[in-house]
Amino acid sequence: MASVSPGFGATHVDVAKAWRNAERSFRETHNLPEDHPLTDNALTFWPGDEAIVISYETEGPATASVEDTARLLAAYDLTCGRITMPYANLVAADRGKYIDMARKVITAAGMSRAQTPSASTPAPGPAPAATPAPVPALR
Structure with missing residues (x-):
């Protein structure tokens, strides 16, 4: 999370640090090496009045948008x-x-989160709710 000044917003440096922390945390959670590209929707940027939150899902791998x-x-x-x-x-x-x-x-391609089960595949139970992972705050 990057701090935001109500009058001036967040600096590029704060946002960049928060983004790097979120990417590092995402890679550790999903066991991805540094050279592995992330899908475009792997991290989500949520600007707010007092903070910018960068989050990702921990219930499953990121999918193509x-x-x-x-x-x-x-x-x-x-x-x-x-x-x-x-x-x-x-x-x-x-x-x-x-x-x-x-x-x-x-x-x-099998990249959809909500796939229709085939006749030979039993339908799975209810999908777990997506939980955004916390990103270390910058100070």
């Missing part, structure tokens, strides 16, 4: 010439198509 996957799919299509503009410039309907496809890709 739908938005990031949609952007990757569109970037691939742009590289291959299937589309002529980047994802950010697409109209909402076209972005929606990429989001729908991203959900299908995430589910097919």
